[in-house]
Amino acid sequence: MTTSTVQGSPVKALIVEDTPVHAFILSTILRKFHCEITVAENGNEAVQLFLEGKKFDIIFCDKEMPVMPGPEAIEKIRALGESHVKIVGVSAGYDLEQSFMSAGADIFLPKPMKFDVVGPIIQEVMNKKNNSMV
Amino acid sequence: MAAVALKNQLNAHIASMFAAGFLDKQFQELQILQDDGSSPGFVSEVVGLFIDDAEKITGLIAGLLDQPVVDFDKVDALVHQLKGSSASVGAQRVKLSCEQFHSYYEAKNRDGCVMALALLRNEFYDSRSKFQTMFQLEQQIEACS
Numbered sequence: 582m583t584t585s586t587v588q589g590s591p592v593k594a595l596i597v598e599d600t601p602v603h604a605f606i607l608s609t610i611l612r613k614f615h616c617e618i619t620v621a622e623n624g625n626e627a628v629q630l631f632l633e634g635k636k637f638d639i640i641f642c643d644k645e646m647p648v649m650p651g652p653e654a655i656e657k658i659r660a661l662g663e664s665h666v667k668i669v670g671v672s673a674g675y676d677l678e679q680s681f682m683s684a685g686a687d688i689f690l691p692k693p694m695k696f697d698v699v700g701p702i703i704q705e706v707m708n709k710k711n712n713s714m715v
Numbered sequence: 716m717a718a719v720a721l722k723n724q725l726n727a728h729i730a731s732m733f734a735a736g737f738l739d740k741q742f743q744e745l746q747i748l749q750d751d752g753s754s755p756g757f758v759s760e761v762v763g764l765f766i767d768d769a770e771k772i773t774g775l776i777a778g779l780l781d782q783p784v785v786d787f788d789k790v791d792a793l794v795h796q797l798k799g800s801s802a803s804v805g806a807q808r809v810k811l812s813c814e815q816f817h818s819y820y821e822a823k824n825r826d827g828c829v830m831a832l833a834l835l836r837n838e839f840y841d842s843r844s845k846f847q848t849m850f851q852l853e854q855q856i857e858a859c860s
Contacts, residue, residue: 602803606745609761613753673798693741693744696744
């Protein structure tokens with residue numbers, strides 16, 4: 582899949598990541614798919630965005646972060662009634678998948694992330710978003 | 716002609732970094748992201764972030780190991796963070812050094828951690844030097860264009 586096949590209104594993506602390297606790489610990948618990107622440096626910042634009424638189509642969430650770890654933030658976001666947002670847990674350990682999925686994530690991606698894995702996920706979110714607007 | 720020679724030099728340098736284990740295939744993922752033309756300077760920028768991050772983290776670890784009572788959980792978290800960022804840029808030797816660190820902080824072994832940090836720093840400084848040579852060559856190529 583190439584970035585030129587992605588059409589429709591931009592996907593609103595939230596990156597929850599405290600490590601600048603990871604946030605920058607993921608932002609660069611998502612920009613290629615014309616996503617609108619917001620970055621939160623920890624789980625608490627991410628939850629605050631939803632409490633402020635912000636809406637996102639997809640969240641990429643790291644696990645280990647200061648203030649509030651990823652799975653806890655995901656639980657709180659789902660508890661706010663945000664059942665439609667696609668949540669992708671991202672971490673360096675394969676054995677961490679369960680903690681993300683138990684918290685309410687939809688997908689787990691291991692780090693380091695591969696570029697060609699993100700595209701189909703964004704396309705699926707975009708298709709769902711555009712179909713719901715019809 | 717000068718640009719061609721410099722490009723050959725750059726390619727040889729990067730190949731030697733792969734051959735010596737400084738880089739792994741994750742670095743090629745970064746190059747792919749840059750090569751489609753929409754993110755010029757992406758590789759140098761993300762490696763620059765990694766270098767800044769690594770310098771900060773190794774300094775923090777040194778500070779923790781210098782305390783009368785070592786907080787090994789914090790050491791663990793910092794090494795984990797550095798391992799993650801080094802893996803994401805393909806800095807293989809740094810990543811492997813972080814993995815070797817693991818047994819020492821699991822055993823709450825301060826002296827072992829101090830030694831592991833010294834090894835980690837050596838690998839990081841060598842990697843940083845190689846990256847800096849890479850970026851100098853890229854700048855010279857750009858200057859010729």
